Amino acid sequence: MATELSVTSTRIRFDNPFLLGSGPPGTNARVIAKSYDLGWGGVVCKTISLDASKVVNTAPRYGKLEARETGEVVGFENIELISDRDFDSWRRELRELKRDYPHKVLIASIMEEYRKEAWQEIVRAIQETGVDGLELNLSCPHGLPERRMGMAMGEDPALVREVVAWVHEVATIPVWAKLTPNVGNVVDPATAALEGGADGLSLINTILSIVGVNLATLRPMPTVEGYTVPGGYSGQAVRPIALRHVMEVARAHPGVALSGMGGIETGGHAVQFMLLGASTVQVCTGAMLRGYEIIAELKDELSRFMTDHGFGRVADFVGKSLPYFTTHADLVGRQAAAKEARAGKRHRDDEWQGAIAKETDALTAK
Ligand SMILES: Cc1cc2nc3c(=O)[nH]c(=O)nc-3n(C[C@H](O)[C@H](O)[C@H](O)COP(=O)(O)O)c2cc1C
Numbered sequence: 001m002a003t004e005l006s007v008t009s010t011r012i013r014f015d016n017p018f019l020l021g022s023g024p025p026g027t028n029a030r031v032i033a034k035s036y037d038l039g040w041g042g043v044v045c046k047t048i049s050l051d052a053s054k055v056v057n058t059a060p061r062y063g064k065l066e067a068r069e070t071g072e073v074v075g076f077e078n079i080e081l082i083s084d085r086d087f088d089s090w091r092r093e094l095r096e097l098k099r100d101y102p103h104k105v106l107i108a109s110i111m112e113e114y115r116k117e118a119w120q121e122i123v124r125a126i127q128e129t130g131v132d133g134l135e136l137n138l139s140c141p142h143g144l145p146e147r148r149m150g151m152a153m154g155e156d157p158a159l160v161r162e163v164v165a166w167v168h169e170v171a172t173i174p175v176w177a178k179l180t181p182n183v184g185n186v187v188d189p190a191t192a193a194l195e196g197g198a199d200g201l202s203l204i205n206t207i208l209s210i211v212g213v214n215l216a217t218l219r220p221m222p223t224v225e226g227y228t229v230p231g232g233y234s235g236q237a238v239r240p241i242a243l244r245h246v247m248e249v250a251r252a253h254p255g256v257a258l259s260g261m262g263g264i265e266t267g268g269h270a271v272q273f274m275l276l277g278a279s280t281v282q283v284c285t286g287a288m289l290r291g292y293e294i295i296a297e298l299k300d301e302l303s304r305f306m307t308d309h310g311f312g313r314v315a316d317f318v319g320k321s322l323p324y325f326t327t328h329a330d331l332v333g334r335q336a337a338a339k340e341a342r343a344g345k346r347h348r349d350d351e352w353q354g355a356i357a358k359e360t361d362a363l364t365a366k
């Protein structure tokens with residue numbers, strides 16, 4: 001059976017469901033163009049704000065958690081802020097990208113301070129460039145919350161509803177709200193975003209973390225002039241948490257367009273997000289660690305999975321594993337019922353064996 005990798009989500013058609021997630025992989029037009037040439041279905045650019053002069057990064061700003069024996073990077077912490085590139089350069093580059101790659105999907109990630117005028121100004125100015133959609137970064141966990149941005153909004157459902165509604169008032173293109181995992185119940189901000197008018201939801205952003213403490217200097221890492229702040233954790237280690245968050249939102253809001261991410265490095269990882277309700281997936285740390293070229297592998301692995309299971313389209317299996325979540329009490333009940341059924345079968349098998357033995361005895365006695 002031929003497999004069709006193209007998907008349509010929130011009225012946007014993607015050649016394939018693999019997007020580069022907002023971060024270093026989509027930091028300017030040159031690398032975004034490169035990713036289109038390599039076959040990514042779309043890109044969410046690094047988060048843009050109106051006044052980049054307020055964005056000052058530190059060095060170092062990354063920390064890695066490596067497997068003890070192999071050195072493989074299993075977790076990644078960053079204290080990187082949103083884009084420090086100026087707004088006009090971004091607008092020019094977004095326009096050029098849409099001119100040169102009209103059929104490739106470009107989603108602009110945007111973030112502003114808690115002011116209606118600022119949000120509506122950035123939405124109007126960015127959608128003029130011709131981008132296909134907007135992703136509202138309501139979820140960066142470090143640095144920006146000090147300015148009441150990012151996660152400071154995303155962790156408060158009332159603010160999420162309000163900000164998304166401001167955007168919804170002026171947006172003419174689909175709007176995705178990017179949620180933070182640093183909350184007790186991710187369904188609350190997800191519901192608020194949908195109530196505010198979001199067309200889709202992206203999750204997860206990074207998880208607040210401390211990647212480690214240097215045993216020689218006793219300083220927590222990544223260490224900037226002897227100090228640090230908790231940063232955002234991503235990469236393979238966060239995948240189980242991301243899958244759980246996607247599942248919770250998909251079960252609470254069946255059929256809502258979800259863009260899932262967190263630790264995707266293979267096609268198999270991506271498929272797991274789809275089985276739990278994501279119709280597109282995003283890759284950030286995986287592309288940083290393994291290179292943009294992994295897209296070929298991701299697409300091949302997705303096609304192989306679909307062929308093996310006889311799925312013609314991605315929509316055929318989005319959410320397919322969701323019905324298999326239940327309560328713990330139900331698991332216990334199912335286990336007891338299965339045990340009973342097995343014991344009953346054993347009993348019936350014993351009776352059957354007994355009957356056969358009796359027949360055989362009777363025959364041999366004749
Ligand atoms: C170095 C780095 C910078 C990031 N910058 C942004 C950003 O500007 N905006 C945003 O919405 N998410 C940002 N993210 C979060 C990612 O888009 C993604 O939500 C998260 O890392 C989980 O996916 P991953 O494990 O594939 O990286 C960044 C992540 C990393 C590692």
